[in-house]
Amino acid sequence: MGVQRETTPVRVVYVTGSGRSGTTVLNMVLGQLPGVFAAGELRYVWQRGLAQNQACGCGLPFGDCPVWTDVMERLGAPDPAIGRRLLTRLRLLRLPLLLARRSAGLPPVPAHPDDVAIGDLYAAIAQATGCRTIVDTSKLPPYGLLLEQLPGLEVRVLHVVRDPRATAYSWLRPKATRDAADTPVMSRQELWKSSLLWLVWNVLAAALWRAPRRGLRMHYEDFAQRPQDTLAQVARFIGADAGALPFTGPATVRLRPTHSAAGNPDRQQRGEVRLRPDNEWVESMPVWQKAAVSALTVPGLALFGYTLWPRALSRRRAASGGGS
Numbered sequence: 529m530g531v532q533r534e535t536t537p538v539r540v541v542y543v544t545g546s547g548r549s550g551t552t553v554l555n556m557v558l559g560q561l562p563g564v565f566a567a568g569e570l571r572y573v574w575q576r577g578l579a580q581n582q583a584c585g586c587g588l589p590f591g592d593c594p595v596w597t598d599v600m601e602r603l604g605a606p607d608p609a610i611g612r613r614l615l616t617r618l619r620l621l622r623l624p625l626l627l628a629r630r631s632a633g634l635p636p637v638p639a640h641p642d643d644v645a646i647g648d649l650y651a652a653i654a655q656a657t658g659c660r661t662i663v664d665t666s667k668l669p670p671y672g673l674l675l676e677q678l679p680g681l682e683v684r685v686l687h688v689v690r691d692p693r694a695t696a697y698s699w700l701r702p703k704a705t706r707d708a709a710d711t712p713v714m715s716r717q718e719l720w721k722s723s724l725l726w727l728v729w730n731v732l733a734a735a736l737w738r739a740p741r742r743g744l745r746m747h748y749e750d751f752a753q754r755p756q757d758t759l760a761q762v763a764r765f766i767g768a769d770a771g772a773l774p775f776t777g778p779a780t781v782r783l784r785p786t787h788s789a790a791g792n793p794d795r796q797q798r799g800e801v802r803l804r805p806d807n808e809w810v811e812s813m814p815v816w817q818k819a820a821v822s823a824l825t826v827p828g829l830a831l832f833g834y835t836l837w838p839r840a841l842s843r844r845r846a847a848s849g850g851g852s
C-alpha cells in the first residue's frame with residue numbers, strides 16, 4: 529500500500545460558501561454519479577474521523593468503514609493533529625498569506641509540512657475508490673485556496689449561496705447529531721456571528737472564483753425549486769454525466785449510502801429522498817431576527833440578488849449574477 533501520485537490530476541469539486549446552505553444533500557446526490565466520490569467536509573477528516581472516530585456517511589464508525597480504512601492504510605500512519613493545525617492555518621487572520629501566494633502566481637508546491645499529507649489524502653481516495661472526481665463540501669474559502677495550491681489536484685469551485693435569513697435561522701435551531709462519538713447537538717451560532725460570516729465567506733468566494741470562468745454559482749433556492757435543471761448544470765460543470773443523476777421523479781432522488789467523512793447527520797439518509805425547500809424560517813423566524821440579519825448582510829443581499837425583506841423563497845430577483 530502507499531500513495532503514488534499519478535500524472536493525471538485528481539479532480540476536486542470544492543463546494544464553497546457559508547454553512548447550512550443545503551450542501552449535505554447536494555454532496556449525496558453528486559456522489560451517486562459514476563466516477564464521483566462524495567467525501568463530505570474533508571477538512572474535518574483528521575479530527576472528527578481519524579481522532580474522534582465519528583460516524584461515516586455509511587453509518588459505521590470511521591475506523592470500521594472499509595473505504596476509510598483503505599484510504600488511511602494507503603496514507604501510512606497520518607498524524608490526526610493535522611486537523612488541529614489546519615484549523616489554525618485556515619483562520620481569517622491567515623488569509624492574506626494564502627491570497628499573497630495566489631496573486632504571486634507561485635507554482636503549486638507544498639508550503640507547509642502537512643500539505644503533503646493533505647494532497648496525498650485526495651490521491652489515496654481516488655486510488656481506493658477508483659473515482660477521479662472528489663466532492664469536498666468543506667465550504668471555507670481559505671481551504672479552497674489551499675487546495676488550489678497543492679500539486680496533483682485540479683480544483684473546480686462550486687459556490688452555493690442561500691438566503692442569509694434561512695442560514696441564520698438554521699444555525700439557531702438545535703439539531704441532534706445522533707452520533708455517540710460527537711457532541712449531542714450540532715454546533716450553533718449566534719445571529720450576529722452567522723450573519724457576518726455569511727457575508728465574509730460568500731463575498732470572498734464570489735471575488736475569488738468569479739463565475740462563469742473560475743467557478744459556478746448555485747443558489748440553494750434554485751436547487752430546491754428546480755432540482756433537475758440545477759443539478760444537471762452542476763453535473764456538466766464537474767464533467768460528469770447529467771443523465772446519470774438519480775432522479776426517480778421531478779423532485780425525488782434515490783440515494784445509495786455515501787462515505788462522507790464529516791458534516792450534517794442528514795448525510796446518512798438513503799433510499800427515496802424528496803428534495804423540497806426548507807422554508808420553515810419564512811413563517812417561524814421572528815421579525816426582529818429577520819430584520820437584524822438583513823441589516824448585517826445588506827451588501828451581500830444586493831450582490832446575490834436577495835430582497836431586503838424576505839417574503840417567500842421565490843422572491844429572489846431573477847437578475848442575480850453567476851451561473852445559476
Ligand SMILES: [Zn+2]
Binds near residue numbers: 596788
Ligand atoms: Zn463509510
